[in-house]
Every structure is written in structure tokens, then in C-alpha cells.
Amino acid sequence: MSGPSDYQPSNPALQWIERRLPIFGLIHSSFVAYPTPRNLNYWWTFGAILSFMLGIQILTGVILAMHYTPHADLAFKSVELIVRDVNYGWLLRNMHAVGASMFFVAVYIHMFRGVYYGSYKEPREVLWILGVIIYLLMMATGFMGYVLPWGQMSFWGATVITNLFSAIPYAGESIVTLLWGGYSVGNPTLNRFFSLHYLLPFLIAGVVVLHVWALHVAGQNNPDGVEPKTEKDTVPFTPHATIKDMFGVACFMLLYAWFIFYMPNYLGDADNYIPANPGVTPPHIVPEWYYLPFYAILRSIPNKLAGVIAMFSAIIILCFLPWLDSAKTKSSKYRPLAKQFFWIFVVVCVLLGYLGAQPPEGIYVIAGRILTFCYFAYFLIVLPLLSRIETPRPVPNSIADAVLAKTGSKSTPMVSTAIVLALAGALFAGSIDSARASEGNDKPPGNKWSFAGPFGTFDRGALQRGLKVYKEVCANCHGLSYIAFRNLAEAGGPGYSVAQATAFASDYKIKDGPNDAGDMFERPGRPADYFPSPFPNEQAARAANGGAAPPDLSLIAKARSYGRGFPWFIVDFFTQYQEQGPDYVAAVLQGFEDKVPEGVAIPEGSYYNKYFPGHAIKMPKPLSDGQVTYDDGSPTTVAQYSKDVTTFLMWTAEPHMEARKRLGFQVFIFLIIFAGLMYFTKKKVWADSH
Amino acid sequence: MTTASSADHPTRRDFLFVATGAAAAVGGAAALWPFVSQMNPDASTIAAGAPIEVDLSPVAEGQDIKVFWRGKPIYISHRTKKQIDEARAVNVASLPDPQSDDARVKSGHEQWLVVIGICTHLGCIPIAHEGNYDGFFCPCHGSQYDSSGRIRQGPAPANLPVPPYQFVSDTKIQIG
Known part of the structure; x- marks a missing residue:
């Protein structure tokens, strides 16, 4: 976009259009001939990665909206139906949910890169501010998107975040009521969040166009922070930057696919697999990982209004960065002090993120206050001061000089910073887990599950036995309402034939109607019917079970978890350990003990369980040896029953797990080959330019 | 780039570019399938x-x-x-x-x-x-x-x- 282009298409039809709408010239000058500094490193590929992620989010989001129902009574179920019934619905949902996290991973790297290399400095102030606006829009979009599945974390996240506005003096309460469209978070809130969640990404795309426009007016900054002077300093955008960006995207997709296919719930919260309940707040309410640093700042200020102001200031202050840092040297490469403070600042942000996931008590509060001070001090004290007192090292005369000087000395700092950032990211992401680590319960023992790991599959025998245990024992109190009889005959399930599933269904009495006379009637079950629940409604379930409604078991293996603690949550990322839920369920089934340890009070009507949070569980010991007969000779012990029924419940929680892992392996093979090809192509294209 | 000479006997560079392009095309086409397939009736409808x-x-x-x-x-x-x-x-x-x-x-x-x-x-x-x-x-x-x-x-x-x-x-x- 540097002046009118003299580009002329050779095709006469395109020439005809070009004379009337010079769109090909615009594309050519912006993305083909556009001169890009030749010394850009891989941190600069995150712009392209972000564009890619925005495209993925919009595409998968539009598709999910085709299947989603924005209603408080139906939203949770519709998300489960997407995952269970829509063709590749599980893939599209994982892509979107994980995609949000990947989008933020990329944007944080992109922003830190901008800070390190001084990309906000004259003449790129507007470019930078547009970026901050995109970031703000992303936060709003991400928050509203997280509300849509209408699980416990969705509901309570929405409640807590909207209540931030109640801190505004005088008008606060009215503003919150306006946001909710009611007296509390409810169906109107969900509906408007859905509408806005659909709208905002297109606003983001619009601001991205402005962002790129401003970038192409000012030109890209570069690691040496000297503006290109001659043609020797730049290379044409295509093919050089295009290929390099595509290689960056391919590598990023490896990380993205790791989460989609192997760790889809690693970045989420188990509580969000429990449907929203306005009467019960989860014990540890934690926002998504990408908001944690700001959540920590909010909580470290003991005054409500001041806390909210501090939190928003922490983001808004970024807009003033070009004027807070007035040093003439752009790149921290040539600023010895700024470089050190930058890394301290990164550590401060990561630690704030860690604290955001911890319970707000004791040492965490004090540490939070110190780090909040450090966060603001970086912008308000360190940067203004450094601009005045620091003596920068001499910058090279030109980019070409910098490139020539660099040849031979490999960029090791880049590698080490990548490792630091990867570690920091893992620490950050996993800190949600450690929020629950401090409860002091016995940790459930680990089991060897057939479905664990990248090639895990369900043990068919265990699934069939587990179904029997469910049918004969659990089903007396617990529903399984997301599972239809037809699922029993689906690939990746217990391996029954359609005829067997039909026969299984016909043993059940299903309430149907009304018939022509207006009466409800009972008929034998069909494959399309769902497992009937033992109680007609929650009140009946509660009344029959001493006040505690037995939860539906469809999702229980994903809706329960336990804290892994440091450093396990980092190890888990690499080992793909995802079986907290099954381990917990199996442990609770076996955790009943007659002898209550000293110091534990078990109220009347409750039972002692070693692994249940708080130890007092309303469910009596459900399984005993020999209770269910097995036809295949497996031992009829509580341990075996627990293992079988837990395997079965893992399948009910994720019926397409085998398909997910199988497709994941294929995608990885492809991505590794493709990234390799891209690497060599990139080397070839750049061979003449180094 | 030596496009003129490569017409007669493909160079190693050309092979690399073609292989990369082909991989991108195959991957892109395969990735498209779930986005089309999801439009069909879902399992509960069937x-x-x-x-x-x-x-x-x-x-x-x-x-x-x-x-x-x-x-x-x-x-x-x-x-x-x-x-x-x-x-x-x-x-x-x-x-x-x-x-x-x-x-x-x-x-x-x-x-x-x-x-x-x-x-x-x-x-x-x-x-x-x-x-x-x-x-x-x-x-x-x-x-x-x-x-x-x-x-x-x-x-x-x-x-x-x-x-x-x-x-x-x-x-x-x-x-x-």
C-alpha cells in the first residue's frame, strides 16, 4: 500500500476489472511485491499465525453456531449433541475451544515480541494501539464464548465478570442489570452473549485490516530496529515472507493438533462438564488461563472499585507504551538494561498468571501485591527512567550490515527464549490444576487404563461388563441421559451389533405420547431412545436420596478431576496424562471405609469415603464382591467392577475418543511431513538472500 | 529461478516445490471434508x-x-x-x-x-x-x-x- 501500483495483470479479463477496481494491484503491492526486512526472525511469523487462527475461529465458530442452541435449558445439551452426534462435531468443537487458547498463546508471543523489539515506537504508535484494541476485543470475545456451553464455569464466570461492573459508583447496579437483561445471569444473558460472540470476531477482522494497513504504511519493524534504507535491506514479501510464515503456521499447527487430538480438556476445567447450577458455586472459580494475570491483579487489591480499576488499567496502560518508553533505540538487542528488565517483566506476568489460579489466601495475596506493583512499575517507572539514563549499544548502519555481521554467530538466545517461553506457558496453563491441589485429600491412585495414551482404545470386554454393572447397580439411582441405545452399536463403543442393541433397548419401558386420545403411554425402547432416568425430576431424586441428587453419569468421567500439582501438570502435557477423571471415579467407588479416621466427622445419613472431597458422601457403598455376575470369567470383585464401570463411563463421556486419537495420529504424520517439506522449501527460497 | 532450463529436465528444487505444493493441496482438501460432512444429518436425526x-x-x-x-x-x-x-x-x-x-x-x-x-x-x-x-x-x-x-x-x-x-x-x- 505504498502509493499507486504500476502492476498490470496480463489476462485481459483481469485488466478489464483492474481498470475499474484496482484490487489485483492492491493485493500485489501488499502481499507480493511488498518489501519486507530481510532480517526478520521467526517471532515475526506470529502475525501470520494469528491471521490463520482468526480464520479458523471464524470458520469453526460459524459452523458450531449451525448446531448450537442458545437457550439456558438447551445450550449444555446442544453442545454435547454436537460432540456426540454431528459428523466430526467433536473435531470442530475441539478446534474451536482449543483454538481460543492457541489464539491467545500466539497473541501473547506477538505482543511480547512487539515490546522486546520496540515495535510500538514512532512511526508505529497507531499500529500498536490498534493491536491493543484487537486484544481487548479478543478478551471480550473469548469470555463470551466461554459462557456459551453453559456449564458451571460458564455460568459462574459470567456472574463474576459481569459483577465487575457493579464496582462503578452509583450506576454500577443498573449497568449490571442491563448487561444481564434480568435480575441475575440467565437466559437473556446467554442469548445476548451468543449474539455478541458471533459479532465481535468480525469486528476483530475489521480492526485487523486496519492493523495491517497501518503496518504497510509504516513498514515492518525488525530485530535490529533500523529502518530499511536501500533495496539490499529488504526482500519481496512473496515468496520469502509467505513461505516463512507458512512454515511458522505449520509448526504452530503441530502444537495446536497436540491439544485438539490428544489433550482437548487440558486447558479447560472439569467443572464446565457440569451443567450450570445457579444454586451452587464451584469451590474454586478460575477464569480461563489467558485472563489469569489480570485476575491476579484484581484480587490483590483489597478494595472492590480499586481492584477493578487496576485490572482494566493493566490493559489500557499498553496504549500509552509508545510515550512511556521514549528511548530512541528501538530494539532491546541494543539496550542492555531494557533487555534485562523485559525478561523480568515476562517472569512477572507468568507468575501473576500462576497466582491467578491459586486460592486468594496467605502468601499468595502478598506475592500478588508485590507482583502487581512490579507489573505497573515496569511501565510507569522502569521504562520512563531507562529512556533517560540508559546508554544503548551502537545500532548497525543498515539491515544489510546487521545480516552480514550475524552470519556465523547463530542466534542462540532465540532458542533459549523459546524454551523459557514454552516452560512458562506450560506452568501457566497447568496452574489451573494446582488450584485444587491444596485440598488435603488423598490423591486417587493411578490406574493402567486401556484408553490412555496416544493409541489408547477401549477394552470391549470392560465396556460390556461396565454396562452390566451400570444397568444392575448404578442405574437404580443415576441417569445416563446423553446415551442412546443406538450408541451401544456404534464404532468405538462396546462392540454390540445393531440387533443386540435393539434387543437391549426393547427390555426398557419408554414413556411416550401423547397418543390420539391425549394420553401418555409406555412402549418398549427403540435404538433411538435414550437411557431412561431413574427419577422423573431432580426434586424426586433429591427426596429419595437424603437430599443429595445422584448426578447423571453420562459425563462424570470428564466432570470430575483432582489437582495434579507442580510439576506434574507440566509432565502431563508431554505424557498426555488425561485420566484424572477415571482415576477419581474408580477411587471413589473403592474408597468406602467402615472405620472413620479420627478427626473426621461424618454427619447422619452420610458415609466416609477416603477420596471424596470432604470425605462425607451421601452415596452408600454401592459395590460389593460377587454382586454382579460376569459371563466371561472376569473376577467379580469390587476392584474389577470399579475398573469396568469406570471404563464404561469414560466411553459414555467421550464416545468418539478412539476416532479422535486415530485421526490425531494421521494428522500428526501429515503435519510432520508437511512441516519438513516447508522447512526445506523455505531454505531453498531464502538460499539467495542470506 | 531457472525456470527456462527446468522445463527440459526438472531440478531437485522444482521437485521440492511440487512436493510441498502437492502436500499442501492434499492436506487442504482433506481438512475441508469435516467442514462439509458436518452439514449432513447428524446421528440423532438419522x-x-x-x-x-x-x-x-x-x-x-x-x-x-x-x-x-x-x-x-x-x-x-x-x-x-x-x-x-x-x-x-x-x-x-x-x-x-x-x-x-x-x-x-x-x-x-x-x-x-x-x-x-x-x-x-x-x-x-x-x-x-x-x-x-x-x-x-x-x-x-x-x-x-x-x-x-x-x-x-x-x-x-x-x-x-x-x-x-x-x-x-x-x-x-x-x-x-
Whole structure:
């Protein structure tokens, strides 16, 4: 976009259009001939990665909206139906949910890169501010998107975040009521969040166009922070930057696919697999990982209004960065002090993120206050001061000089910073887990599950036995309402034939109607019917079970978890350990003990369980040896029953797990080959330019 | 780049570019499939489209009922002697969509006409017992069907389709 282009298409039809709408010239000058500094490193590929992620989010989001129902009574179920019934619905949902996290991973790297290399400095102030606006829009979009599945974390996240506005003096309460469209978070809130969640990404795309426009007016900054002077300093955008960006995207997709296919719930919260309940707040309410640093700042200020102001200031202050840092040297490469403070600042942000996931008590509060001070001090004290007192090292005369000087000395700092950032990211992401680590319960023992790991599959025998245990024992109190009889005959399930599933269904009495006379009637079950629940409604379930409604078991293996603690949550990322839920369920089934340890009070009507949070569980010991007969000779012990029924419940929680892992392996093979090809192509294209 | 010389004997560089481009194309095409496939009916919709059974005993001669199967209205008519005779008396060759009445009912159960009640013109629902042919009349654009559900007059191009069905007993059919 540097002046009118003299580009002329050779095709006469395109020439005809070009004379009337010079769109090909615009594309050519912006993305083909556009001169890009030749010394850009891989941190600069995150712009392209972000564009890619925005495209993925919009595409998968539009598709999910085709299947989603924005209603408080139906939203949770519709998300489960997407995952269970829509063709590749599980893939599209994982892509979107994980995609949000990947989008933020990329944007944080992109922003830190901008800070390190001084990309906000004259003449790129507007470019930078547009970026901050995109970031703000992303936060709003991400928050509203997280509300849509209408699980416990969705509901309570929405409640807590909207209540931030109640801190505004005088008008606060009215503003919150306006946001909710009611007296509390409810169906109107969900509906408007859905509408806005659909709208905002297109606003983001619009601001991205402005962002790129401003970038192409000012030109890209570069690691040496000297503006290109001659043609020797730049290379044409295509093919050089295009290929390099595509290689960056391919590598990023490896990380993205790791989460989609192997760790889809690693970045989420188990509580969000429990449907929203306005009467019960989860014990540890934690926002998504990408908001944690700001959540920590909010909580470290003991005054409500001041806390909210501090939190928003922490983001808004970024807009003033070009004027807070007035040093003439752009790149921290040539600023010895700024470089050190930058890394301290990164550590401060990561630690704030860690604290955001911890319970707000004791040492965490004090540490939070110190780090909040450090966060603001970086912008308000360190940067203004450094601009005045620091003596920068001499910058090279030109980019070409910098490139020539660099040849031979490999960029090791880049590698080490990548490792630091990867570690920091893992620490950050996993800190949600450690929020629950401090409860002091016995940790459930680990089991060897057939479905664990990248090639895990369900043990068919265990699934069939587990179904029997469910049918004969659990089903007396617990529903399984997301599972239809037809699922029993689906690939990746217990391996029954359609005829067997039909026969299984016909043993059940299903309430149907009304018939022509207006009466409800009972008929034998069909494959399309769902497992009937033992109680007609929650009140009946509660009344029959001493006040505690037995939860539906469809999702229980994903809706329960336990804290892994440091450093396990980092190890888990690499080992793909995802079986907290099954381990917990199996442990609770076996955790009943007659002898209550000293110091534990078990109220009347409750039972002692070693692994249940708080130890007092309303469910009596459900399984005993020999209770269910097995036809295949497996031992009829509580341990075996627990293992079988837990395997079965893992399948009910994720019926397409085998398909997910199988497709994941294929995608990885492809991505590794493709990234390799891209690497060599990139080397070839750049061979003449180094 | 040496495009001129590579025309005769491809270089290693060209091979690399072609391989990378091909991998990108294959990957892109494969990635497209889930985005298309998700538009098809989901598993619960397919399961809900399973065959249904209809009891015919309450339907008296000259009456008809409408049931729904896969979201489509199915007309089940208990035809009178007159209707059957009319349907059989027509010269099949003269019809816009030639088809004999025999081919549209089950032998031995000629009194029962089972058709999908969706006009083959543009999808409106024709009204039973109306029109000039003792059959169906579509109020949208005036198509008229006879007592065998065959198109006789109006813009519709084809007869009312017969859904897959069979007699389970003399008074019960299974549609689908």
C-alpha cells in the first residue's frame, strides 16, 4: 500500500476489472511485491499465525453456531449433541475451544515480541494501539464464548465478570442489570452473549485490516530496529515472507493438533462438564488461563472499585507504551538494561498468571501485591527512567550490515527464549490444576487404563461388563441421559451389533405420547431412545436420596478431576496424562471405609469415603464382591467392577475418543511431513538472500 | 529461478516445490471434508428416521389419515370402490407421468393408497378429496392428482411418490 501500483495483470479479463477496481494491484503491492526486512526472525511469523487462527475461529465458530442452541435449558445439551452426534462435531468443537487458547498463546508471543523489539515506537504508535484494541476485543470475545456451553464455569464466570461492573459508583447496579437483561445471569444473558460472540470476531477482522494497513504504511519493524534504507535491506514479501510464515503456521499447527487430538480438556476445567447450577458455586472459580494475570491483579487489591480499576488499567496502560518508553533505540538487542528488565517483566506476568489460579489466601495475596506493583512499575517507572539514563549499544548502519555481521554467530538466545517461553506457558496453563491441589485429600491412585495414551482404545470386554454393572447397580439411582441405545452399536463403543442393541433397548419401558386420545403411554425402547432416568425430576431424586441428587453419569468421567500439582501438570502435557477423571471415579467407588479416621466427622445419613472431597458422601457403598455376575470369567470383585464401570463411563463421556486419537495420529504424520517439506522449501527460497 | 532450463529436465528444487505444493493441496482438501460432512444429518436425526408402524384398523373406507415419517407428511387413504375403479380406468399412456395404479399399491391391498403428501412442483402439501380427479389438489399452484396420487393437471412434473412400506399384517403397515 505504498502509493499507486504500476502492476498490470496480463489476462485481459483481469485488466478489464483492474481498470475499474484496482484490487489485483492492491493485493500485489501488499502481499507480493511488498518489501519486507530481510532480517526478520521467526517471532515475526506470529502475525501470520494469528491471521490463520482468526480464520479458523471464524470458520469453526460459524459452523458450531449451525448446531448450537442458545437457550439456558438447551445450550449444555446442544453442545454435547454436537460432540456426540454431528459428523466430526467433536473435531470442530475441539478446534474451536482449543483454538481460543492457541489464539491467545500466539497473541501473547506477538505482543511480547512487539515490546522486546520496540515495535510500538514512532512511526508505529497507531499500529500498536490498534493491536491493543484487537486484544481487548479478543478478551471480550473469548469470555463470551466461554459462557456459551453453559456449564458451571460458564455460568459462574459470567456472574463474576459481569459483577465487575457493579464496582462503578452509583450506576454500577443498573449497568449490571442491563448487561444481564434480568435480575441475575440467565437466559437473556446467554442469548445476548451468543449474539455478541458471533459479532465481535468480525469486528476483530475489521480492526485487523486496519492493523495491517497501518503496518504497510509504516513498514515492518525488525530485530535490529533500523529502518530499511536501500533495496539490499529488504526482500519481496512473496515468496520469502509467505513461505516463512507458512512454515511458522505449520509448526504452530503441530502444537495446536497436540491439544485438539490428544489433550482437548487440558486447558479447560472439569467443572464446565457440569451443567450450570445457579444454586451452587464451584469451590474454586478460575477464569480461563489467558485472563489469569489480570485476575491476579484484581484480587490483590483489597478494595472492590480499586481492584477493578487496576485490572482494566493493566490493559489500557499498553496504549500509552509508545510515550512511556521514549528511548530512541528501538530494539532491546541494543539496550542492555531494557533487555534485562523485559525478561523480568515476562517472569512477572507468568507468575501473576500462576497466582491467578491459586486460592486468594496467605502468601499468595502478598506475592500478588508485590507482583502487581512490579507489573505497573515496569511501565510507569522502569521504562520512563531507562529512556533517560540508559546508554544503548551502537545500532548497525543498515539491515544489510546487521545480516552480514550475524552470519556465523547463530542466534542462540532465540532458542533459549523459546524454551523459557514454552516452560512458562506450560506452568501457566497447568496452574489451573494446582488450584485444587491444596485440598488435603488423598490423591486417587493411578490406574493402567486401556484408553490412555496416544493409541489408547477401549477394552470391549470392560465396556460390556461396565454396562452390566451400570444397568444392575448404578442405574437404580443415576441417569445416563446423553446415551442412546443406538450408541451401544456404534464404532468405538462396546462392540454390540445393531440387533443386540435393539434387543437391549426393547427390555426398557419408554414413556411416550401423547397418543390420539391425549394420553401418555409406555412402549418398549427403540435404538433411538435414550437411557431412561431413574427419577422423573431432580426434586424426586433429591427426596429419595437424603437430599443429595445422584448426578447423571453420562459425563462424570470428564466432570470430575483432582489437582495434579507442580510439576506434574507440566509432565502431563508431554505424557498426555488425561485420566484424572477415571482415576477419581474408580477411587471413589473403592474408597468406602467402615472405620472413620479420627478427626473426621461424618454427619447422619452420610458415609466416609477416603477420596471424596470432604470425605462425607451421601452415596452408600454401592459395590460389593460377587454382586454382579460376569459371563466371561472376569473376577467379580469390587476392584474389577470399579475398573469396568469406570471404563464404561469414560466411553459414555467421550464416545468418539478412539476416532479422535486415530485421526490425531494421521494428522500428526501429515503435519510432520508437511512441516519438513516447508522447512526445506523455505531454505531453498531464502538460499539467495542470506 | 531457472525456470527456462527446468522445463527440459526438472531440478531437485522444482521437485521440492511440487512436493510441498502437492502436500499442501492434499492436506487442504482433506481438512475441508469435516467442514462439509458436518452439514449432513447428524446421528440423532438419522436414528429418529427409523421405520414407523401405523395401525390401519381405525381408518374407514373413504377416509384418510396423515402421519409423519422423517418429517414428511404421509397420506394413507382407504380408497372406495369408485376411487379404485377410476384409478384403473385411465389410459396410462395419456398421463403426464405414466404409471399404472397396480405399480402404486400393494397387490391384495388395493384399497390402501400410501403416498408422500408433498406436491412434486414446489413442495406444498396437497389437500385430500379435492380437485377434479377424486384425489388431491395442491392449493399453491393448482396441481391436481388423481385417486392414485398421479399428476393429472397443473405445473407439477411427477406423481406423488410412494414411500417404502410393507404390510406387517392386514391392518398394519411399516413405513421406511
